[in-house]
Amino acid sequence: MKQRTLQALDDAHREGRAVVRAVDLLSGEEALIHPGNDSSELEQAAGKAARADQSTSVEIGGRTWFLTVCNPPLDLAIVGAVHIAQPLSVMAQIAGYSVRVIDPRTAFATAERFPGVSLSHEWPDEALAKAPLGTRSALVALTHNPKVDDPALTAALSSGCFYIGALGSKKTHAGRRERLKQRGFSDAALDRIRGPIGLAIGARSPAEIAVAILAEMTWQLRMGGSEEQPAARGTASG
Amino acid sequence: MSDDILTSARQWLEAGHRVAIATVVKTWGSAPRPAGSQLAVRDDGAFVGSVSGGCVEGAVIEEAQSVMRDESVRKLEFGVSDEQAWAVGLACGGRIEIFVEPVAG
Numbered sequence: 001m002k003q004r005t006l007q008a009l010d011d012a013h014r015e016g017r018a019v020v021r022a023v024d025l026l027s028g029e030e031a032l033i034h035p036g037n038d039s040s041e042l043e044q045a046a047g048k049a050a051r052a053d054q055s056t057s058v059e060i061g062g063r064t065w066f067l068t069v070c071n072p073p074l075d076l077a078i079v080g081a082v083h084i085a086q087p088l089s090v091m092a093q094i095a096g097y098s099v100r101v102i103d104p105r106t107a108f109a110t111a112e113r114f115p116g117v118s119l120s121h122e123w124p125d126e127a128l129a130k131a132p133l134g135t136r137s138a139l140v141a142l143t144h145n146p147k148v149d150d151p152a153l154t155a156a157l158s159s160g161c162f163y164i165g166a167l168g169s170k171k172t173h174a175g176r177r178e179r180l181k182q183r184g185f186s187d188a189a190l191d192r193i194r195g196p197i198g199l200a201i202g203a204r205s206p207a208e209i210a211v212a213i214l215a216e217m218t219w220q221l222r223m224g225g226s227e228e229q230p231a232a233r234g235t236a237s238g
Numbered sequence: 239m240s241d242d243i244l245t246s247a248r249q250w251l252e253a254g255h256r257v258a259i260a261t262v263v264k265t266w267g268s269a270p271r272p273a274g275s276q277l278a279v280r281d282d283g284a285f286v287g288s289v290s291g292g293c294v295e296g297a298v299i300e301e302a303q304s305v306m307r308d309e310s311v312r313k314l315e316f317g318v319s320d321e322q323a324w325a326v327g328l329a330c331g332g333r334i335e336i337f338v339e340p341v342a343g
Contacts, residue, residue, distance in 0.1 A: 001342070006244065025337055
């Protein structure tokens with residue numbers, strides 16, 4: 001690998017741009033590919049690998065290339081700078097997420113409570129209009145307050161984000177579904193919202209609830225939230 | 239490639255160290271880390287990242303140091319360990335192929 005390739009990969013990662021590095025496994029020859037520019041066979045394979053978020057090897061014209069996918073970090077928008085948001089923001093950063101906390105209550109979303117996290121004091125609909133949710137985004141609504149949570153959930157349901165979770169009991173969640181239904185969302189659309197939030201692992205403390213939420217996000221990201229009961233399985237391959 | 243590996247490798251180079259990168263390029267069976275997992279190695283043996291559950295890192299780091307000296311690339315394969323070679327085999331029974339390359343100027 002050339003030093004300038006390493007620098008370009010590091011810069012792309014910091015700037016949130018997707019890039020794929022191809023290397024010939026015999027000679028070490030390399031190429032940097034920006035997905036979207038799919039003119040050659042190698043570029044097409046790189047684009048496919050980036051979309052699948054899966055590094056892989058490909059055979060093209062008798063040569064074996066390995067494609068290392070460097071996608072921008074996953075994005076977690078936490079609405080509600082509540083106690084659970086504190087451990088969740090730390091854990092999610094360790095798991096590779098770029099974390100932002102949105103709460104119009106300035107006493108909650110403070111740098112003391114969320115060191116190193118991007119904070120927004122706007123209403124969720126405004127904050128999410130400025131920095132929209134994408135396919136690598138997750139939204140977690142934690143305020144319990146429909147005035148704050150509902151606009152966030154509305155924005156999330158209108159986006160292609162991979163995970164939507166909302167804190168609250170079954171009863172609270174049923175009420176939330178009714179309100180959002182009146183705004184025109186179908187039952188199928190509302191099924192995207194995980195509520196009560198988190199995998200059922202008996203979590204009690206804010207940190208344990210954060211584990212349950214991050215586990216559910218991972219399940220959704222890696223297994224598409226398949227109905228196979230994740231808690232009953234081994235948690236990692238290998 | 240995760241940011242801490244890139245950032246560490248870049249900082250090491252800027253501090254005048256030699257660096258090599260090891261990448262899992264193929265796995266068979268029950269492998270601990272998927273293809274694309276990486277390990278950055280500094281000339282003195284310091285490292286960040288992983289290519290297995292810790293089973294073969296020691297051997298990969300040695301190869302990485304030799305790749306830095308030769309300025310060549312190399313493919314390594316690790317499989318189920320035999321009894322003597324537990325230290326450089328995969329106890330999980332999987333098989334992995336690792337590509338090791340120096341970072342050159």
